[in-house]
Amino acid sequence: GIIGDALSRAAQAAWTRPLPKSAGARLRFLMKREKGSTRAVAARVGVSQRTVQRWIKGETHPTGKSAEALEREAARDWQPRVSAEAQRRSAQAGILVETRARFGFTAAPGTTDDGRIRRIAEVLPPDVSGEMWAAWRAGDEDRLNELVGQGLGYSYFQDRGRRAQGLDVELTDIDYIELGEL
Incomplete structure (x- = not known):
């Protein structure tokens, strides 16, 4: 939502490294955080597991709300100690x-x-x-x-x-x- 996104931006302002720009890099980051589980990434982003598998293979790319959700979820895990501070x-x-x-x-x-x-x-x-x-x-x-x-x-x-x-x-x-x- 609009306030949650504003808080995400506030947390990002404290980061020493910016969040990856591309959806592919964000997806790779989340896959690593979720130990390679497409099911876990799909649940976090709010899409089907098959959709995440298609993104990984490059058959499709996240757009619209799924791209926003991917960014939001990657932001939640990005440099957590800096964000926590x-x-x-x-x-x-x-x-x-x-x-x-x-x-x-x-x-x-x-x-x-x-x-x-x-x-x-x-x-x-x-x-x-x-x-x-x-x-x-x-x-x-x-x-x-x-x-x-x-x-x-x-x-x-x-x-x-x-x-x-x-x-x-x-x-x-x-x-x-x-x-x-x-």
Whole structure:
């Protein structure tokens, strides 16, 4: 999803070596990580085992969603120690989010604001950042969306707890989102 991809890019920014560019190199990397199991690679990418076998033989090539899934899965395993260190730092200091999206609100009667498109750049609290990495590893895009809404609700809309107590923020219609280290 869009937030998971943004977290992948944030993790990639800390890498010392870039992720392989070609789908073939990404496939070879995943095959090595999965000890040559076409079934395991197929399950990770969301295609049939036969499709992976065709990719290996060069009969077909990943395109569209399968190419995106191949990139995402290769990124999850690429230089894991460097990525883990970036995740640890952001879980301690927070993570910077820049987004343009529609925000909807639920609050006590008389304090609700109509949802509208906003461009926001804000640092999410460390506890939210840590939970985001856990949701990313689990592949839970809905939880990621909820966490970004919760984090922006606290940091931006509630001014880190100084106003708008009880305000629930929902993030919808994301135009773009970028996440990064401080």
